[in-house]
Amino acid sequence: MADENADIGGTLEDEDESSDDPNLQLELNVFRAQWMSELKPSPGTSDRLQRARGVKRTQDIAREEKATELFLRAVQEEQNGAVYEAIKFYRLAMQLDPDIEFKINYSRPPDADRGGGNYMEDSDTDGEIEDLLTYFEQQLTLESSFPKICTPELEATQTHISALPREILMYIFRWVVSSELDMRALEQLSLVCRGFYISARDPEIWRSACLRVWGRNCTKVVPFKSWREMFLQRPRVRFDGVYISKTSYIRQGEESLDGFYRAWHHVEYYRYLRFFPDGVVLMLTTPEDPLSVVPRLRTRNIRMDSALLGHFRLSQETDNQTKVFAVVCKKKEDKATEFQRNRFCRRNQAPEAEHAFHVGLHLTSRGRQSFSKLVWIHHSCHITYKLTGETVITTFDLDRMYTPFFFARVKSYTAFSEQPL
Numbered sequence: 499m500a501d502e503n504a505d506i507g508g509t510l511e512d513e514d515e516s517s518d519d520p521n522l523q524l525e526l527n528v529f530r531a532q533w534m535s536e537l538k539p540s541p542g543t544s545d546r547l548q549r550a551r552g553v554k555r556t557q558d559i560a561r562e563e564k565a566t567e568l569f570l571r572a573v574q575e576e577q578n579g580a581v582y583e584a585i586k587f588y589r590l591a592m593q594l595d596p597d598i599e600f601k602i603n604y605s606r607p608p609d610a611d612r613g614g615g616n617y618m619e620d621s622d623t624d625g626e627i628e629d630l631l632t633y634f635e636q637q638l639t640l641e642s643s644f645p646k647i648c649t650p651e652l653e654a655t656q657t658h659i660s661a662l663p664r665e666i667l668m669y670i671f672r673w674v675v676s677s678e679l680d681m682r683a684l685e686q687l688s689l690v691c692r693g694f695y696i697s698a699r700d701p702e703i704w705r706s707a708c709l710r711v712w713g714r715n716c717t718k719v720v721p722f723k724s725w726r727e728m729f730l731q732r733p734r735v736r737f738d739g740v741y742i743s744k745t746s747y748i749r750q751g752e753e754s755l756d757g758f759y760r761a762w763h764h765v766e767y768y769r770y771l772r773f774f775p776d777g778v779v780l781m782l783t784t785p786e787d788p789l790s791v792v793p794r795l796r797t798r799n800i801r802m803d804s805a806l807l808g809h810f811r812l813s814q815e816t817d818n819q820t821k822v823f824a825v826v827c828k829k830k831e832d833k834a835t836e837f838q839r840n841r842f843c844r845r846n847q848a849p850e851a852e853h854a855f856h857v858g859l860h861l862t863s864r865g866r867q868s869f870s871k872l873v874w875i876h877h878s879c880h881i882t883y884k885l886t887g888e889t890v891i892t893t894f895d896l897d898r899m900y901t902p903f904f905f906a907r908v909k910s911y912t913a914f915s916e917q918p919l
Contacts, residue, residue, distance in 0.1 A: 562601065565594035569602055578865065634692040648693040664697075669918065671697055672706075676915035679707055679737055679775045681729065683912065701725050706919050708732075710775050712812065733820035733861050733869055734812065738912050740795055741771040741872055741903035742788055770795060771872065771903055779810040781826045781857070788906070796911055805829065806855060822859040822872065827852065850884040859903070870905035 572587035591598050650658045659667070674683050688698035704725035708716045711734050722728040735741075744766070751761035768788065772780040772795045780798055782805050784791060794800055798807060808826030858876030861869055877900065878893040 561594050562598070565591045565598040566602055568594070569598050574865070630695075634696055648691045660693075667697060668700060668703070671700070671703060672918040673915050675703060675707065675919040676912070677775060677917040677919060678912050678915075679710060679919070680912035680915075681707060682738065699726065703919065704729055710919075715812075715814075730868075733814075735773045735810070735822060735861065735872075736869055736905055736907075737773055737775050739905055739907035740788075740792055740911075741773075741905050743769040743771075743901050743903045745769070745899055745901050747899065769903070772798075773810060774798065777809050777811070779808055779824045779826060781806040781808070781824070781855075792906075792908055793910065796908075808854075812861075820861040821875065822857075822861055824857045824859075825854055826857065827854045852882045852884070854880045854882070856880060864904065867905065872903035874900040874902070 568587045568591035572584045572591060575581075575587060576584035595601070648660045650660060662670075671684065671687065674687055675681060684698050684703070688695040701724065708725050708729050711729070712732075716728075719725055719728060722731065745768070746764065746766040749763050749765055751763050753760045767783065767785045768791070770780075770782040770784075770788075770791060772782075774780075778798055780795060780800065782791065782795070782800070782802060784802070784804055794802070805828075806826035807829050808824055810822055810824035813821045813823060856876065856878045858874070859872040860875050862871045862873060863869060864871040874896050876893075877896065878891055881890045881892070882888070883890075
């Protein structure tokens with residue numbers, strides 16, 4: 499016990515001696531200061547961490563917004579009865595955010611085509627657009643006494659597009675719109691910068707587009723506030739896709755040879771309507787599905803025997819309903835082809851006659867898609883005999899076989915520009 503007390507006493511004496519040593523105390527202070535400096539994060543590391551956290555937070559917000567958009571689109575499809583499409587959008591939303599169902603705000607209207615893509619369903623009022631347009635013009639005027647359309651963000655070794663005169667730039671914009679009236683591309687172009695936004699709102703471009711659609715019936719902008727508002731809100735057929743009608747029915751087949759059973763056939767066919775800005779319409783009835791037919795309807799030079807080509811016009815009735823009337827007929831065959839076909843049957847030739855089909859349709863909207871539905875109101879066949887000039891009219895009854903047309907946008911129809919607006 500005495501030895502242990504002696505050891506403890508010796509240890510305390512050593513500590514007292516070490517605490518009295520100034521050099522050792524200085525070294526301990528230097529070590530503590532160095533150790534504390536190493537524990538503190540450097541300014542560069544802190545900035546990188548904050549930047550990484552900010553990027554992650556932005557990505558999380560964008561992911562949640564996209565998941566909300568897909569979820570609300572799925573709800574809309576489910577309400578419309580499209581269960582398969584709803585399941586697809588539900589799955590995409592859950593992949594982005596598994597808890598999106600509990601975060602959703604059902605009072606928010608679904609917006610399926612965000613990012614400037616869906617100009618047809620833009621909910622902004624024209625007054626807000628005019629204010630934004632004026633604001634951008636004032637900003638460009640305040641920045642320079644000779645404002646340019648745009649300024650390069652970085653130094654460029656080649657000539658920047660801002661060096662072009664405004665007239666040439668507007669001609670480029672007309673090429674973007676093209677003769678196919680691709681106004682969606684013009685709206686997407688306006689998202690580039692303030693100068694492009696101002697140029698894309700040029701009244702002459704929208705006035706030219708309105709004249710292409712309505713012709714002589716489009717002399718005044720009244721009652722609309724601008725030509726752009728007229729183009730977006732006045733009923734018209736759409737040129738950036740095709741209207742499709744699907745008809746299916748069940749018919750009884752022939753009885754078997756032994757008489758034990760009778761077959762039933764499920765018949766399914768499609769009607770296609772493709773409108774062009776110059777007033778030409780293409781009509782096709784075929785059992786082929788849209789996947790194989792739609793690409794062939796890009797131009798009016800289609801090589802299908804059942805294709806009918808003609809012209810259409812829009813009619814604004816007194817009851818504020820817009821109707822589409824079209825007259826279509828088969829494309830005339832070449833003389834050589836006709837001679838080859840009739841070479842062996844000249845004796846009993848049928849009297850020459852021209853068949854023209856008159857079609858009347860009512861233009862309506864479907865949900866949030868404007869001008870996307872055509873309902874049958876008339877269908878007749880006019881047969882004109884060339885020898886006598888007599889015309890026989892046969893009017894068809896509009897039964898359940900005449901299902902409505904629904905619009906489907908086709909991106910390849912406006913992928914190339916052949917002529918400017």
